[in-house]
Amino acid sequence: MSRWEPDARGRLLRATIELFSEHGYDATTAAQIAAHAGLTKTTLFRHFADKREILFQGQDALIAGAVAGVVGAPADATPGELVRAGIASLCAAHSDDLRDVGRLLDPLLAATPELRERATFKRSAITEALTGALVTRLGDVRQAGLLADTGVRAYYEGYAAWMLGDGSGTLTDSVTEELAAYESASRRLHDDPGQVRPS
Template sequence: MSRWQPETPRRLQDAALELFSTRGYEQTTAADIAQRAGVTERTFFRHFRDKRDVLFHGQDEFTAVFVDGIDSAPADTPPLGLIAAALRSAATFFPDERREHALTRQSVIDQHPALQERERHKMAGLATSVGQALRARDVPEPAATLAAESGATVFGIAFTTWIRPGERRSLDAIAQSVLGELTRLGTSA
């Protein structure tokens, strides 16, 4: 039997979120998380820098899934069409069975200004990467930055809606609907 356990980071994430939401973020240590997940503290630190990192792990994959959508879109797709493709691709990262996990994570972040700032930093990084992908598709400035920032905004609104209690639509359906609102905004000005 292999010692490599692909599910270890996920188990640590689940244990961390459970402890953060029941005991409180400040009151939870890396050692607590490791213990709850049934691994050693050393294993925890092989996967995560610290307890905050558990909440923000996977930023590269998160960003890559948006960029993949842009890269796979047909030639001559207009800028907001590329954003639609990025959002559709991103939604695959958040299937409905992740909704509870996403809501718990967001509740922890919403209670801590330092975590909110880390989240803003993550979204700023997303917009920068999407802007680069759009320029690589020959979208000129300032359209590339405008579209990239708008895409991050649409994603943020859609995500907040998706984790709202009682919401049943998929993240993809919500994101495309919010993007449609953005398009209508431009035509009514």
């Protein structure tokens, strides 16, 4: 077993990725996944509602991390500091082996409409939770929504760049760099709206 499958959930994750990669999503059954992981189908369904959810088992931790970052930020934090705290905490919720898992998982998502749909829901859920935490701190729904949308976009783009990179740098570094680029673009637009024109 690899170091990212120390328990039943990890073993099921590895088995799911391997079988989906080899046979495809539709041709793989929950029973096959359980057997490949050396577990029973009952154990699989004790942890997950269906085979698709095995690939998205980290969603709750990511949401909790994003919210905790905003909630735990200093009382005098600026709106920008709040979203940065939320995104940094979201990144910290990942395990060290995320890069390896992501490189295996992303092709499966790209090839399977049902998995892409579920991934879209995951992104939406993270954005919604981050928005709610920011609304609580800022009292401004529109500002919170813009900040959350920008922060989550930076997270996903930073994650993609980090995952496909050469192994140097951390996920947090990559996401922070993306977020800073968006903040810079926003300042330029605010300072001189006329300079940003469609091509």
